[in-house]
Amino acid sequence: MKKLxxxxxxxxxxxxxxxxxxxxxxxxxxxxxxxxxxxGIVKQWRESKHSKLGVxxxxxxxxxKDDPAGREHNGYFITPLxxxxxxxxxxxxxxxxxxxxxHDEAGFFSTSALTVTSGEKITKDHITxxxxxxxxxNFSRESxxxxxxxxxxxxxxxxxxxxxINWPNNGIGRFNPDGxxxxxxxxxxxxxxxxxQARKPETCGQCHLGPDHPQxxxxxxxxxxNLYAANGEKWNWDAPAGQWGPDDIGAPTCVTCHMSGFGGAxxxxxxxxxxxxxxxxxxxxxxxxxxxLNGKAKYPIEKTIARRYEKINGIPAGTLAAxxxxxxxxxxxxxxxxxxxxxxxxGPGKWWSVGTTRADAFGGDATRSPGAKREDMVTVCxxxxxxxxxxxxxAKAEQVVQVYNAVALGIKKKYYDxxxxxxxxxxxxxxxxxxPDTLWHEIWHHEGRRWRMGAFMQGPDYEHWLGSYEITVxxxxxxxxxxxxxxxxxxxxxxxxx
Ligand code: HEC
Ligand code: HEC
Ligand code: HEC
Ligand code: HEC
Ligand code: HEC
Ligand code: HEC
Ligand code: HEC
Ligand code: HEC
Numbered sequence: 001m002k003k004l005x006x007x008x009x010x011x012x013x014x015x016x017x018x019x020x021x022x023x024x025x026x027x028x029x030x031x032x033x034x035x036x037x038x039x040g041i042v043k044q045w046r047e048s049k050h051s052k053l054g055v056x057x058x059x060x061x062x063x064x065k066d067d068p069a070g071r072e073h074n075g076y077f078i079t080p081l082x083x084x085x086x087x088x089x090x091x092x093x094x095x096x097x098x099x100x101x102x103h104d105e106a107g108f109f110s111t112s113a114l115t116v117t118s119g120e121k122i123t124k125d126h127i128t129x130x131x132x133x134x135x136x137x138n139f140s141r142e143s144x145x146x147x148x149x150x151x152x153x154x155x156x157x158x159x160x161x162x163x164x165i166n167w168p169n170n171g172i173g174r175f176n177p178d179g180x181x182x183x184x185x186x187x188x189x190x191x192x193x194x195x196x197q198a199r200k201p202e203t204c205g206q207c208h209l210g211p212d213h214p215q216x217x218x219x220x221x222x223x224x225x226n227l228y229a230a231n232g233e234k235w236n237w238d239a240p241a242g243q244w245g246p247d248d249i250g251a252p253t254c255v256t257c258h259m260s261g262f263g264g265a266x267x268x269x270x271x272x273x274x275x276x277x278x279x280x281x282x283x284x285x286x287x288x289x290x291x292x293l294n295g296k297a298k299y300p301i302e303k304t305i306a307r308r309y310e311k312i313n314g315i316p317a318g319t320l321a322a323x324x325x326x327x328x329x330x331x332x333x334x335x336x337x338x339x340x341x342x343x344x345x346x347g348p349g350k351w352w353s354v355g356t357t358r359a360d361a362f363g364g365d366a367t368r369s370p371g372a373k374r375e376d377m378v379t380v381c382x383x384x385x386x387x388x389x390x391x392x393x394x395a396k397a398e399q400v401v402q403v404y405n406a407v408a409l410g411i412k413k414k415y416y417d418x419x420x421x422x423x424x425x426x427x428x429x430x431x432x433x434x435x436p437d438t439l440w441h442e443i444w445h446h447e448g449r450r451w452r453m454g455a456f457m458q459g460p461d462y463e464h465w466l467g468s469y470e471i472t473v474x475x476x477x478x479x480x481x482x483x484x485x486x487x488x489x490x491x492x493x494x495x496x497x498x
Pocket of ligand 4: 101102103104105106107150151152170171172186187198203204205206207208254255258259272273276
C-alpha cells in the first residue's frame with residue numbers, strides 16, 4: 001500500500017510538472033485529437049490501470065530534453081519511443097531486474113554477430129545486425145529487420161529530419177536512441193499494459209516458438225498447458241504481482257515458473273535468467289556458473305554415461321570426458337564489429353557501465369550459484385507438488401542433459417570434426433556454409449535444444465521424437481557425409497579433377 005502511495009505521489013508530481021496537462025480536460029491534452037486520430041489507442045489506454053491512476057499520454061510521451069527522438073508535436077515536445085528510461089521513473093525495480101536478465105542482452109546477440117549477404121563483401125552496415133558468425137542463414141540486414149530483430153530488437157536511429165529508422169520494433173533487447181536498451185512493451189502490450197495479458201503463455205510464445213526454441217509448443221503439450229487450455233478462462237489473472245499464487249491458478253504458466261513470486265513463496269522478478277540452473281541453449285550444456293560462462297573450465301560429462309556412449313560409438317575411452325563451455329562475449333564482439341553501438345551503450349555511466357566479460361551484463365539474482373537458482377524454481381513447484389515429485393522430475397531432466405552432451409560430442413568428434421579437419425566440404429558451400437555445417441547446426445541448435453528443453457518442461461514428444469530421435473537420424477546423415485565426401489575426394493583425385 002505504501003508503495004502504491006509513493007507511486008501515485010510520483011504520478012501526480014509528474015502530471016503537475018507537465019505545463020499543459022490539465023488545461024485540456026481530465027484526460028489530458030492529447031485526447032481531443034487522438035480520440036479522433038487513433039481511437040484504438042485511446043480505448044486501450046482507458047482500459048488500463050495507468051489511466052485510472054493519472055498516468056496520461058503526456059506523462060509517458062513527454063520527451064526528456066536530451067532525447068534524440070524528442071520532437072515538436074502540435075505544441076508539445078513528445079517522443080514516440082517510451083523506453084525503459086521513461087518507465088524507470090515509476091518502475092525502477094522492474095527496469096533494474098530486466099536489465100540483469102539475458103532478455104536485455106538479446107539485441108547484443110544479434111548485433112554482435114556478422115551479417116553476411118550471399119556473395120557480398122562485409123561492410124559496416126552488414127555487420128550491425130542480424131547474423132551469428134556461425135550461421136549465415138539470414139542473408140541480409142533487410143531480412144534481419146523483419147526476422148531476427150523482430151524478436152531480438154533492432155538499433156533504432158533518428159534521421160536528420162527526425163524520422164525514426166528501423167521502427168516500429170518491439171524486440172526485447174532493442175537499442176534505443178536515448179541510451180537505454182530494451183522494450184517493455186515486448187511483453188506489456190500497449191496501451192493496456194495489463195499484467196493479466198503478460199502472464200499468459202501466448203505473450204512469451206510470440207518469440208519462444210519454432211524449431212530452435214519451441215517452449216510454447218512444449219508447454220502446450222505438457223499437462224500444465226493442457227490444464228491451462230481446459231480451465232485457464234476460469235482462473236484469476238488479475239491478482240497483484242507477489243500475491244498471484246496457487247489460490248488463483250490451477251497450473252503454472254511460463255511466468256509462474258520463471259518470474260512470479262507465486263503468492264510470496266519466492267521473490268518476484270523481471271530477471272528471467274534468475275531461476276535457471278543450466279545453460280540449455282548452446283551446443284553443450286553446463287551449469288550457469290561464472291567459470292563455465294567465461295569458458296575457463298570444461299564441464300565434465302558423467303563418467304558412466306561417457307563410457308557408455310564411447311562404447312556405442314566405438315570411440316576411444318576418455319574421448320567424451322568433458323565439453324567445452326563459454327559463450328561469445330557480446331561486448332567484445334560489439335567492440336570489434338559494431339564500435340558505434342559499443343560506444344553508445346557500454347562504459348561508465350552508460351546502460352552497461354562495465355563491459356569486459358559476458359557476465360558483466362548479469363547482476364543481482366542471475367549471478368547466484370546454480371543451486372540457489374534451482375531452489376527458487378523448486379520453491380514454485382512445491383506450492384502444488386510434493387518435493388519428491390519435483391526433485392524426481394528435475395533429476396530425470398538433468399540426466400538427459402548428460403546424455404545429450406555425450407551424444408552430441410560423439411557425433412562431433414567422430415564425424416563432423418574430421419570433415420572440417422580434412423577440409424572435405426570446402427567446395428560444397430552455399431552462403432559460406434556446407435551441408436555438414438547446417439546439419440551440425442540443426443543437431444545442437446534445433447534438435448538438441450528440443451531434447452533438453454522438452455525434458456525440463458514436460459514435453460515428451462519434443463524430448464523424444466523431435467529431439468533425441470531426430471538426432472539419431474542426423475547422426476547417421478553426418479556419418480554418411482563423412483563417408484561420401486572421403487569417397488568423392490579419392491575419386492576426384494583418381495580422375496585428376498580438382
Ligand atoms: C492537434 C491534434 C493533436 C494533438 C493535440 C496531439 N496529437 Fe499526436 N498525433 C496527431 C496526428 C494527426 C498524428 C498522426 C500524424 C503525425 O504523426 O503527425 C499524431 C501522431 C502521434 C504520435 C506518433 C508520432 C510519430 O512520430 O509517428 C504520437 C506518439 C503522438 N501523436 C502522441 C501525442 C501526445 C503524447 C500528445 C499530447 C501531448 C499528442 N499526440 C497530441 C494529432 C495530435
Ligand atoms: C505507460 C506509458 C504510456 C502511456 C500512458 C501512453 N503511451 Fe503511447 N506508447 C507507449 C509505448 C511504450 C509505446 C511504444 C513505442 C515504442 O517504444 O516503440 C507507445 C506508442 C505510442 C504511439 C505510436 C505507436 C502506434 O501504434 O502508432 C502513439 C501514437 C501513442 N503511443 C499515443 C498515445 C496516446 C494518444 C496516449 C494516451 C491516450 C498514450 N500513447 C499513452 C507508452 C505509453
Ligand atoms: C508516472 C509514473 C508511471 C510511468 C512513467 C509508468 N507507469 Fe506503469 N504504473 C504506474 C502506477 C502508479 C501503476 C499502478 C501501481 C502498480 O501496479 O505498481 C502502474 C502499473 C503498471 C503495470 C501493472 C498494470 C496492472 O495491470 O496491474 C504495468 C505492467 C506497468 N505499469 C508498466 C509500465 C511500463 C512498461 C511503463 C513504460 C512504458 C510504465 N508503466 C510507465 C505508474 C507509471
Ligand atoms: C519479443 C520477444 C520475446 C518475448 C515476448 C519473450 N522473450 Fe524470452 N527471450 C527472447 C530472446 C530473444 C531470448 C534470448 C536472449 C539472449 O540470448 O540474449 C530470450 C530468452 C529467454 C530466457 C532464457 C534466459 C537465459 O538466461 O538463458 C527465458 C527463461 C525467457 N526468455 C523467458 C521468457 C518468458 C517467461 C516470457 C514471457 C513472459 C518471454 N521470455 C517473452 C525473446 C522474447
Ligand atoms: C521468433 C523469434 C526469434 C527469431 C526470429 C530469432 N530469434 Fe534468436 N532467440 C530467440 C529466443 C526466444 C532465444 C532464446 C532461446 C532459448 O533460451 O531457448 C534466442 C536465442 C538466440 C541466441 C542465443 C543467445 C545465447 O544466449 O546463447 C542467438 C545468438 C540468437 N538467438 C541469434 C539470432 C539470430 C542471428 C537470428 C536471425 C538469423 C535469430 N536469433 C532469430 C528468438 C528469436
Ligand atoms: C518477459 C516479459 C516482460 C517484460 C519484458 C517486462 N515485463 Fe513487466 N511484467 C511481466 C509479468 C509477467 C508481470 C506480472 C508478474 C507477476 O505475476 O508476478 C509483470 C509485472 C509488471 C509490473 C507490475 C508489478 C507489480 O508489482 O504489480 C510492472 C510495473 C512492470 N511489469 C513493469 C515493467 C517494465 C517497466 C518493463 C521494462 C523494463 C517490463 N515490465 C518488462 C512481464 C514482463
Ligand atoms: C513448470 C514450470 C515451467 C513452465 C510452466 C515453463 N518453464 Fe521454462 N523452464 C523450466 C525449467 C525447470 C527449466 C530448466 C531450468 C534450469 O536451467 O535449471 C526451464 C527452461 C526454460 C528455458 C531455457 C533457458 C536456457 O537455458 O536457455 C527457456 C527459454 C524457458 N524455459 C522458457 C519458457 C517459456 C517461454 C515457457 C512458456 C511457454 C516456459 N518456459 C514454461 C520450468 C518451466
Ligand atoms: C500451480 C500449481 C503447479 C505448479 C506451480 C507446478 N505444477 Fe506440475 N502439475 C500441476 C497439476 C495440477 C498437474 C496435473 C496433475 C495430474 O496429473 O493430475 C501437474 C502435473 C505435473 C507433472 C506430470 C506431467 C504428466 O504428464 O503427467 C509433472 C512432472 C510436473 N507437474 C512437474 C512440475 C514441476 C517440475 C514444477 C516446477 C518447475 C511444477 N510441476 C509446477 C500443478 C502445478
